[in-house]
Amino acid sequence: MNLINGFKLMEYAKGKGIVLPCFNTTNYELTYGIIKGLQNSGRGGYIQISSNNLELSSPQIIVDMVRFAMKDLNVDVPIVLHLDHGKSFDDVKACIDAGFTSIMIDASHLPLEENIEEVKKVTEYCHYFNIPVEAELGAIGGKEEAEALNKEGKTNSEDVGLFLEQTNCDLLAVSVGNVHGLAKEPNIDFELLKEIASVSTVPLVLHGGSGIPFDDVRKARGSNLIKVNYGSDLRKVFISTFGKAYEKNHNAFDVKSLSKLAIKAVSESVVTISNNINQK
Numbered sequence: 001m002n003l004i005n006g007f008k009l010m011e012y013a014k015g016k017g018i019v020l021p022c023f024n025t026t027n028y029e030l031t032y033g034i035i036k037g038l039q040n041s042g043r044g045g046y047i048q049i050s051s052n053n054l055e056l057s058s059p060q061i062i063v064d065m066v067r068f069a070m071k072d073l074n075v076d077v078p079i080v081l082h083l084d085h086g087k088s089f090d091d092v093k094a095c096i097d098a099g100f101t102s103i104m105i106d107a108s109h110l111p112l113e114e115n116i117e118e119v120k121k122v123t124e125y126c127h128y129f130n131i132p133v134e135a136e137l138g139a140i141g142g143k144e145e146a147e148a149l150n151k152e153g154k155t156n157s158e159d160v161g162l163f164l165e166q167t168n169c170d171l172l173a174v175s176v177g178n179v180h181g182l183a184k185e186p187n188i189d190f191e192l193l194k195e196i197a198s199v200s201t202v203p204l205v206l207h208g209g210s211g212i213p214f215d216d217v218r219k220a221r222g223s224n225l226i227k228v229n230y231g232s233d234l235r236k237v238f239i240s241t242f243g244k245a246y247e248k249n250h251n252a253f254d255v256k257s258l259s260k261l262a263i264k265a266v267s268e269s270v271v272t273i274s275n276n277i278n279q280k
Contacts, residue, residue: 006102024231037270138175
């Protein structure tokens with residue numbers, strides 16, 4: 001199976017009544033492990049890379065790696081390649097040209113009016129190619145360096161209607177106590193999440209899934225949640241595979257064998273996450 005369009009994956013998730021896991025990649029081994037895990041989960045989902053991590057490669061390299069892995073693994077579950085935290089219109093264009101099938105533009109660090117204008121510009125461009133757009137409203141804590149749009153940085157539910165009407169985006173990433181990375185503890189504000197869901201005309205996205213307990217993710221599913229992002233825990237699993245080998249033997253040099261072990265560990269983590277967030 002080839003990469004599918006982001007709109008089709010959203011329809012698939014709604015039809016199955018599931019939340020889609022979305023996993024961040026950086027290199028080939030992570031990419032292969034994520035896709036293997038999505039295949040083994042039997043559900044599919046997203047693989048994504050942020051604008052920041054594209055500095056280590058390029059959109060075309062990522063597309064080629066994803067397509068190679070999908071072919072090598074004979075993938076038959078729906079998978080979308082998504083730009084995470086797109087930082088510029090140029091990045092968006094480059095990713096679409098390369099073959100990405102879903103886009104996020106992150107202008108959440110800007111004042112509301114400027115955020116709207118940036119997202120609107122990207123949405124109009126992406127919709128010409130029938131590609132869905134995720135936008136962010138609020139300032140998600142952790143690794144993201146963004147100015148808080150209100151006192152706590154959380155999404156203001158009163159801004160949601162105007163934002164969606166004027167941008168015409170297709171998914172909304174919200175800040176409700178979720179954080180990027182593993183350094184801070186998330187504290188999901190479920191009342192705020194419900195308020196946002198009640199006024200949102202599009203499905204919601206939670207970033208920072210690695211630190212959110214599975215019980216909380218399952219609870220959030222009732223608030224029109226369609227996508228949860230995971231990155232830090234996969235990277236931790238990947239890095240620790242090499243770290244443990246080095247601690248055991250400072251002369252360890254078998255990159256091939258360790259890479260295979262890392263791929264296996266990543267794929268198992270992907271299956272665990274997918275199963276847990278969709279547990280009844």
